[in-house]
Amino acid sequence: xxxxxxxxxxxxxxxxxxxxxxxxxxxxxxxxxxxxxxxxxxxxxxxxxxxxxxxxxxxxxxxxxxxxxxxxxxxxxxxxxxxxxxxxxxxxxxxxxxxxxxxxxxxxxxx
Amino acid sequence: xxxxxxxxxxxxxxxxxxxxxxxxxxxxxxxxxxxxxxxxxxxxxxxxxxxxxxxxxxxxxxxxxxxxxxxxxxxxxxxxxxxxxxxxxxxxxxxxxxxxxxxxxxxxxxxxxxxxxxx
Numbered sequence: 001x002x003x004x005x006x007x008x009x010x011x012x013x014x015x016x017x018x019x020x021x022x023x024x025x026x027x028x029x030x031x032x033x034x035x036x037x038x039x040x041x042x043x044x045x046x047x048x049x050x051x052x053x054x055x056x057x058x059x060x061x062x063x064x065x066x067x068x069x070x071x072x073x074x075x076x077x078x079x080x081x082x083x084x085x086x087x088x089x090x091x092x093x094x095x096x097x098x099x100x101x102x103x104x105x106x107x108x109x110x111x
Numbered sequence: 112x113x114x115x116x117x118x119x120x121x122x123x124x125x126x127x128x129x130x131x132x133x134x135x136x137x138x139x140x141x142x143x144x145x146x147x148x149x150x151x152x153x154x155x156x157x158x159x160x161x162x163x164x165x166x167x168x169x170x171x172x173x174x175x176x177x178x179x180x181x182x183x184x185x186x187x188x189x190x191x192x193x194x195x196x197x198x199x200x201x202x203x204x205x206x207x208x209x210x211x212x213x214x215x216x217x218x219x220x221x222x223x224x225x226x227x228x229x230x
Contacts, residue, residue, distance in 0.1 A: 042224075043204060044221050096208070096217060098157045098160060098206075099155075099219065100157075101147075103153075104154050
């Protein structure tokens with residue numbers, strides 16, 4: 001059974017810092033991995049989707065890497081801003097199956 | 112891009128009533144949709160897998176007689192919470208699976224969620 005963990009559970013940083021969020025999964029036979037952002041009381045915003053054949057994806061200040069063999073992914077946020085404050089969720093799925101979500105990392109970027 | 116809608120976005124009801132939540136794929140056909148729920152300060156957990164034209168598959172611990180799922184068309188799945196109680200208060204999110212033309216892709220799109228509050 002696939003299990004997803006995320007470290008740290010919470011993170012508070014001053015504005016401008018670069019930061020890394022970590023995600024681990026137990027079954028490396030994934031189809032893809034996706035990073036989401038969730039603001040309080042809101043739905044999911046998809047940030048980056050990495051197919052199993054890819055090593056990384058980039059979008060603006062965000063960069064996500066995938067090491068499928070070791071069951072790890074990282075989300076790198078450059079030059080963090082207060083508007084980046086949210087919960088970041090990592091999720092993986094096997095072909096045709098549901099996504100399995102991690103518990104999330106709650107990020108606070110202080111002005 | 113592909114869009115999945117949910118209706119309603121928010122519902123408040125009295126204990127004992129039933130609530131229906133709709134999940135629609137707006138520009139693609141979805142033979143499979145997934146229903147998740149998220150309790151406060153927790154992550155999303157799969158409740159059930161909804162397949163068009165067949166019975167839904169429920170995760171362990173989810174009562175199929177309480178959470179009725181109907182996937183009667185390729186663009187609509189409904190989740191009915193029957194005799195809702197305060198402990199059913201949660202954020203319910205669906206996702207729809209887009210296989211493209213003849214299985215050329217496998218992408219899932221998430222709906223915006225429905226917040227259910229049972230008084």
